[in-house]
Amino acid sequence: MEENFIPLSPDDKFRFSCTNRLSCFNECCRDLNQYLTPYDILRLKKSLGISSGMFLKTYTSHHTGPETGLPVITLKTDSAPRSICPFVTPSGCKVYKDRPSSCRTYPLARLVSRNRESGRLSEYYMMIKETHCLGFNNGKEQTVREWIIEEDIEPYNRMNDMLMEILSLKNQITPGELDIKSGYIFRMALYDLDAFRSHLFSNKIETDDFKEEEINAAKQDDTVLLQIAFSWVKQNLFTKTSSINI
Numbered sequence: 225m226e227e228n229f230i231p232l233s234p235d236d237k238f239r240f241s242c243t244n245r246l247s248c249f250n251e252c253c254r255d256l257n258q259y260l261t262p263y264d265i266l267r268l269k270k271s272l273g274i275s276s277g278m279f280l281k282t283y284t285s286h287h288t289g290p291e292t293g294l295p296v297i298t299l300k301t302d303s304a305p306r307s308i309c310p311f312v313t314p315s316g317c318k319v320y321k322d323r324p325s326s327c328r329t330y331p332l333a334r335l336v337s338r339n340r341e342s343g344r345l346s347e348y349y350m351m352i353k354e355t356h357c358l359g360f361n362n363g364k365e366q367t368v369r370e371w372i373i374e375e376d377i378e379p380y381n382r383m384n385d386m387l388m389e390i391l392s393l394k395n396q397i398t399p400g401e402l403d404i405k406s407g408y409i410f411r412m413a414l415y416d417l418d419a420f421r422s423h424l425f426s427n428k429i430e431t432d433d434f435k436e437e438e439i440n441a442a443k444q445d446d447t448v449l450l451q452i453a454f455s456w457v458k459q460n461l462f463t464k465t466s467s468i469n470i
């Protein structure tokens with residue numbers, strides 16, 4: 225597949241529309257190498273009505289970053305050469321409302337960099353022009369900003385930025401490979417959210433740093449639970465005095 229990357233600023237316009245009337249329908253859901261973020265997993269397991277543990281076991285492959293020791297979770301596809309997404313059906317994506325961030329953002333891709341001194345994040349967008357995709361020059365024109373609103377990408381960006389912050393902290397505090405125990409804790413808290421929930425609500429982990437309202441909200445709301453998991457990982461693995469028992 226031939227690709228062309230075109231940088232776009234938030235107010236740049238592009239024309240794109242995806243419909244099931246195009247002959248390329250579902251073409252973008254094969255040849256996948258789909259990385260999943262913690263928030264992608266939260267949304268997908270909710271959409272499928274299963275636990276995070278079951279989701280990870282059934283739909284994902286796990287690797288460990290060779291230089292970081294951090295978990296890398298990808299969507300398990302059918303075997304090569306087709307590498308088709310497990311959620312694609314003849315009528316389209318069966319998890320459309322909760323599809324992963326990169327699927328929502330396509331044909332754009334979001335890149336983020338973090339300033340070491342100020343900690344501020346800067347975002348950049350690129351348009352990925354692939355020859356097989358016939359959605360370009362189709363439908364209405366919109367700016368990048370309008371696309372982000374229309375596709376409901378903002379909640380994903382907000383949560384994915386928390387991961388970005390932790391990765392950047394990890395590189396500062398613990399450069400190089402993370403030990404096996406810390407790697408396990410990182411994976412459990414951020415990717416296996418239902419396991420983190422049981423640890424949290426069976427008092428196996430310290431909750432002193434969190435407000436009671438936050439903990440109560442996390443009982444009902446997985447997004448709040450994941451925000452707590454990000455803070456907990458940050459405090460317990462990537463501060464200068466971190467030590468953890470679980």
Ligand code: SF4
Binds near residue numbers: 243248360
């Ligand atoms: S237009 Fe592009 S995004 Fe839409 S189905 Fe075709 S290949 Fe996929």
Ligand code: SF4
Binds near residue numbers: 313316317
């Ligand atoms: S999650 Fe949906 S949109 Fe994304 S690759 Fe799979 S079927 Fe396609």
